[in-house]
Amino acid sequence: MHNTCPIRPILWIGSSKKDLKEMPLEVQKEIGHSLREIQKGKDPGNTKPLRHLHEPISEIVVDERSGTFRAAYTVEFKDAVAVLHIFHKKSKSGIATPKQEINLILQRLKQAQIDYCEWKREQ
Secondary structure (H helix, E strand, C coil): CCCCCCCCCEEECCCHHHHHHCCCHHHHHHHHHHHHHHHCCCCCCCEEECCCCCCCEEEEEEEECCEEEEEEEECCCCCCEEEEEEEEECCCCCCCCCHHHHHHHHHHHHHHHHHHHHHHHHC
16 A cells, blocks of 8 residues: 555646746746645645635745746645736735736636636546
8 A cells, every 4th residue: 555645636727837937047947846745645844725815825935136936836626726916026025916816816817717627528
């Protein structure tokens, strides 16, 4: 009997994969490593829930010299991880995620639900 959980595939929503590839290499590596741990059902240690939302969305937070980078994702689907948005948080005033980023994340969550249903039908 195996003790390991199957690795859940990633559903890249919107431009999230392209956005990741445009980030600095170190940021790409750290977000990639964290996503791999999440796919395995583990906590990579650099995540936090996206506050003030009634949705099951979390963020991977990567701090670099050039700023803070975030990857919003959800594990609401039992057999996939949906990456909703990856962005460079430029604002230095406060830790809150800018409203425009929140709106895009919520829009992409709705798209993720559609994409997930289509993905399941194809399985």
